[in-house]
Amino acid sequence: MGIPASQRLRKQSDFQQVRRSEHRIHCGPFVVQCQPGGEASASRPMLGVIASRRVGNAVKRNRGKRLVREIFRRSAGTLPPGSRYVVVLRSGFDRYSFAELEAHFARACAKIVRRTEAGEASK
Template sequence: MEKIYRLAKREDFNKVYRYGKSMANHQFVLYYLPQPKLEHFRLGVSVSKKVGNAVVRNRLRRMMKEIIRLKKENMTLHYDYILLARKPVVEMDYAEMEKSIWHVIRKASLLKRNDVIKK
């Protein structure tokens, strides 16, 4: 994911956690906070140590970022997002993970209008 789309600073994460809203399904939690001054969106990804060892966590992070990167034009602009992985994600393959991520984003009504995600 390009640098302009990254949410990296701890203070930015804390702001989204504290003032943002959240939406969840069994595999993911999505925190989101409007940022009207931004011309794009920023994404932060978090995987807890409870999910697995470093190899597993890094693999999941890479997959989550890639899923968003490939269809970033479907994301609503002017938002900061944090995507948290829960334990059941470990047993999922890429296609299931993709479907679950877009489900939680759609559930939060954060897809651009008139966009249809292919299943």
């Protein structure tokens, strides 16, 4: 199933733009970085996944990316429109069950949404 190509970050410049944003949450199995979408943005949230060789061999890295994309697909309806996410996998992600990974991602996204709302309220 997966997520469509229109919802994936593909270009290196897109990844760098999101990684430069100040919204970063360190979870156990991964790091979630977010660039909030503008108010006028009606597009769907986008995702990019980074899995370095430190995570493991190619099989393990690809499995991790598939898991993160599936978690993103399931939670895309609750994410703010136009936002962009980069998930950086850590080496111990495979010690967590799918439900735990999903819970970590949901908590990270909720924290990011709260931070962006608090930042907008203070302006």
